[in-house]
Amino acid sequence: RKEVEQDPGPFNVPEGATVAFNCTYSNSASQSFFWYRQDCRKEPKLLMSVYSSGNEDGRFTAQLNRASQYISLLIRDSKLSDSATYLCVVNIEGQNFVFGPGTRLSVLP
Amino acid sequence: GAGVSQSPSNKVTEKGKDVELRCDPISGHTALYWYRQRLGQGLEFLIYFQGNSAPDKSGLPSDRFSAERTGESVSTLTIQRTQQEDSAVYLCASSSRPSGTHNEQFFGPGTRLTVL
Numbered sequence: 421r422k423e424v425e426q427d428p429g430p431f432n433v434p435e436g437a438t439v440a441f442n443c444t445y446s447n448s449a450s451q452s453f454f455w456y457r458q459d460c461r462k463e464p465k466l467l468m469s470v471y472s473s474g475n476e477d478g479r480f481t482a483q484l485n486r487a488s489q490y491i492s493l494l495i496r497d498s499k500l501s502d503s504a505t506y507l508c509v510v511n512i513e514g515q516n517f518v519f520g521p522g523t524r525l526s527v528l529p
Numbered sequence: 530g531a532g533v534s535q536s537p538s539n540k541v542t543e544k545g546k547d548v549e550l551r552c553d554p555i556s557g558h559t560a561l562y563w564y565r566q567r568l569g570q571g572l573e574f575l576i577y578f579q580g581n582s583a584p585d586k587s588g589l590p591s592d593r594f595s596a597e598r599t600g601e602s603v604s605t606l607t608i609q610r611t612q613q614e615d616s617a618v619y620l621c622a623s624s625s626r627p628s629g630t631h632n633e634q635f636f637g638p639g640t641r642l643t644v645l
Contacts, residue, residue, distance in 0.1 A: 452632055463620055463636035464572070507572070509634075516562060516585050517622075517634055521571040 423447060424520035426508050432526045437498050441523050443491040443508030450518075452511040453484055455493050457504040458522065464507055467493075498527045531555070533637035535621050541643045542611055550606045550640045554623030561604050562634060563596055564620045572620065578604060611644045618642070 426443045433439050441455075453470035468475065470482040470491055481494040491508055508520035534553045542548050554561050563575040574588040578598045589595070593611075598604040608615055618641050622634040 466633050516577040519572040
């Protein structure tokens with residue numbers, strides 16, 4: 421089983437749609453969680469950290485379920501500029517960051 | 530302030546040559562990471578530095594790959610006797626600490642390596 425798994429995608433949605441991405445991780449010792457976005461031929465950029473109580477940043481909401489080892493990202497009112505690959509990332513105390521394979525999103529006009 | 534920088538941005542080399550890639554992390558960031566990303570693929574972890582030591586170098590694909598970090602700052606990734614399968618974007622990232630809250634990674638723009 422891979423350490424971090426994500427929805428395979430791609431997701432093609434119309435502008436204004438709500439889209440949700442799912443991520444699961446295998447190591448229960450994971451303690452930090454993030455969503456990054458990566459545009460084509462660019463480096464990954466931090467979208468948001470994921471906190472235990474869940475957190476929201478504008479149109480983006482992240483949730484963490486430690487018992488199920490599951491992370492989600494919800495994008496509301498999607499924009500053309502949201503088109504990118506979304507990467508789920510987990511970190512274990514004192515160790516490297518583990519990136520999921522990513523889920524590609526295309527928001528269509 | 531300045532972000533993570535990498536040089537060169539592009540490198541074309543012939544099979545069998547050695548290459549050296551450089552990463553300048555954000556000032557004060559103690560943790561530094563190297564990743565490889567082949568075209569259309571996900572990020573592949575190579576090595577992680579905490580200060581100048583490398584607690585985890587499990588991702589280095591072969592003994593042709595090595596990395597060092599000096600002064601808790603600049604890091605170089607060296608690939609000896611390059612092969613065509615080494616062609617990829619090599620990404621460097623730094624974080625203020627390896628764990629705990631607010632330990633987000635910040636990435637450099639990468640070095641695109643092409644081995645002919």
